[in-house]
Amino acid sequence: MAIKQRTKSLSARQEKLSDTFFQLKVLNGQEMVDAQFPQFADQVAEAGYPRLQPTPLEIFQINIGKLCNQTCAHCHVDAGPDKKEENMSRETLEKCLEIIAAVPTIKTVDITGGAPEMNPHFRWFVEECSKLGKQVMDRCNLTIIVANKKYHDLPEFFAEHNVQVVSSLPYFSKSRTDSQRGDGVFEDSIQALQMLNAVGYGQEGTGLMLDLVYNPSGAFLPSSQQQLEKEFKRQLKRRYNIDFNHLFAITNLPISRFLEYLIQSNNYADYMQLLVEAYNPGTIEGLMCRNTISVSWDGYLYDCDFNQMLDLKVATPNSRHINDFDLEALNQRQIVLNQHCYGCTAGAGSSCGGEIA
Amino acid sequence: MSEKKYFDPADLKKFGNITEWSEENGKKFFDWYGTVFEEGALTQREKSLIALAVAHTVQCPYCIDAYSSDCLQKGADEEQMMEALHVAAAIRSGSSLVYGVQMMNHVKKMSM
Numbered sequence: 001m002a003i004k005q006r007t008k009s010l011s012a013r014q015e016k017l018s019d020t021f022f023q024l025k026v027l028n029g030q031e032m033v034d035a036q037f038p039q040f041a042d043q044v045a046e047a048g049y050p051r052l053q054p055t056p057l058e059i060f061q062i063n064i065g066k067l068c069n070q071t072c073a074h075c076h077v078d079a080g081p082d083k084k085e086e087n088m089s090r091e092t093l094e095k096c097l098e099i100i101a102a103v104p105t106i107k108t109v110d111i112t113g114g115a116p117e118m119n120p121h122f123r124w125f126v127e128e129c130s131k132l133g134k135q136v137m138d139r140c141n142l143t144i145i146v147a148n149k150k151y152h153d154l155p156e157f158f159a160e161h162n163v164q165v166v167s168s169l170p171y172f173s174k175s176r177t178d179s180q181r182g183d184g185v186f187e188d189s190i191q192a193l194q195m196l197n198a199v200g201y202g203q204e205g206t207g208l209m210l211d212l213v214y215n216p217s218g219a220f221l222p223s224s225q226q227q228l229e230k231e232f233k234r235q236l237k238r239r240y241n242i243d244f245n246h247l248f249a250i251t252n253l254p255i256s257r258f259l260e261y262l263i264q265s266n267n268y269a270d271y272m273q274l275l276v277e278a279y280n281p282g283t284i285e286g287l288m289c290r291n292t293i294s295v296s297w298d299g300y301l302y303d304c305d306f307n308q309m310l311d312l313k314v315a316t317p318n319s320r321h322i323n324d325f326d327l328e329a330l331n332q333r334q335i336v337l338n339q340h341c342y343g344c345t346a347g348a349g350s351s352c353g354g355e356i357a
Numbered sequence: 358m359s360e361k362k363y364f365d366p367a368d369l370k371k372f373g374n375i376t377e378w379s380e381e382n383g384k385k386f387f388d389w390y391g392t393v394f395e396e397g398a399l400t401q402r403e404k405s406l407i408a409l410a411v412a413h414t415v416q417c418p419y420c421i422d423a424y425s426s427d428c429l430q431k432g433a434d435e436e437q438m439m440e441a442l443h444v445a446a447a448i449r450s451g452s453s454l455v456y457g458v459q460m461m462n463h464v465k466k467m468s469m
Contacts, residue, residue: 216429223402
């Protein structure tokens with residue numbers, strides 16, 4: 001069925017929050033909200049990291065475009081069907097491939113979006129990464145598989161290239177899923193999961209990995225990843241005969257459309273307080289910004305996907321773009337921190353691979 | 358301190374202060390409380406749903422706020438939370454109605 005969008009992107013609505021500089025002002029209590037919190041960078045320094053630095057680069061994460069068939073209420077990318085221009089070119093993807101081939105420590109190519117499959121060069125790029133022997137991870141919103149005939153064979157394509165499919169499913173029921181992701185998303189997601197299962201994804205012995213991403217449908221933190229995984233496995237099997245491998249519990253960071261939701265629902269101060277109170281210095285060692293480089297659709301480099309969405313580029317003045325990629329300089333960089341980073345250090349921590357601590 | 362209301366949601370965060378006037382008992386209570394809600398034969402989500410139902414039975418506004426949030430965090434949804442409340446409400450109303458047997462016994466004894 002067709003998905004009914006609940007909103008448009010911040011930029012299409014010409015909201016002030018579509019300006020990343022304005023978002024940073026909000027996060028620092030200078031606009032829209034009257035709430036100040038301890039500086040995250042000070043907390044990290046106190047924990048023994050006056051300069052948070054990277055570990056060897058393992059994950060090359062590429063946001064290949066903001067075009068998406070969904071407009072989720074919490075989207076930190078501000079993606080949607082109206083984002084037709086912000087898509088990575090073949091030329092930039094070729095440059096990414098050069099780097100992926102040249103850096104032996106890169107184990108995983110993490111492709112995200114938007115709906116990455118909507119980029120016209122997606123399949124070619126996956127094939128090339130696969131030839132290089134790298135593990136390819138596709139952050140798939142599931143519904144794209146059933147959105148149009150031309151995407152119906154994606155499960156077979158993924159299987160052919162042993163792509164690790166990482167899919168968002170905020171809950172195993174319609175109400176909580178659709179309230180976050182749009183009316184009709186749950187039913188399409190279930191259908192897509194069944195199609196992935198049918199080609200062997202999530203099935204024992206196939207080696208085809210199907211992981212789900214849980215992020216809360218509201219202003220609260222995720223529970224224990226292990227317990228959520230157990231419950232999701234039980235319920236999805238019982239209700240829809242669906243199997244998957246792992247569940248990643250990810251905290252919503254207070255940026256972009258989730259920041260808009262927090263402010264509009266009068267939850268911003270309480271949510272930030274929740275993150276600050278749940279700050280766990282034990283998560284710093286495993287933060288994803290330390291072993292990841294995030295590349296934007298136009299080729300700029302960031303410490304993580306969230307910094308990318310706030311336009312906080314890497315602190316390496318001579319290597320901020322894929323065309324000037326200098327691994328040595330990037331390995332020496334200081335990771336850029338701001339108040340949204342509290343989202344990754346709350347409780348058991350959060351990364352694109354779920355819990356940290 | 359507000360003079361006009363019995364319940365202030367902000368007071369929930371001060372719950373830990375009860376140890377001030379009886380440190381040993383307070384500490385014992387919070388240690389035990391923490392253990393009770395750990396994963397055991399019941400999951401943390403199931404315990405949180407029980408707590409939510411009991412919170413409504415004892416009509417504690419602090420507990421209702423706390424365990425509504427906790428249930429969401431533990432992965433419960435609206436349907437499960439409302440079902441838990443109906444269990445509490447059913448027992449509560451049933452416990453009134455079951456005295457109907459006493460009333461009926463009494464009436465039957467007195468009637469021709």
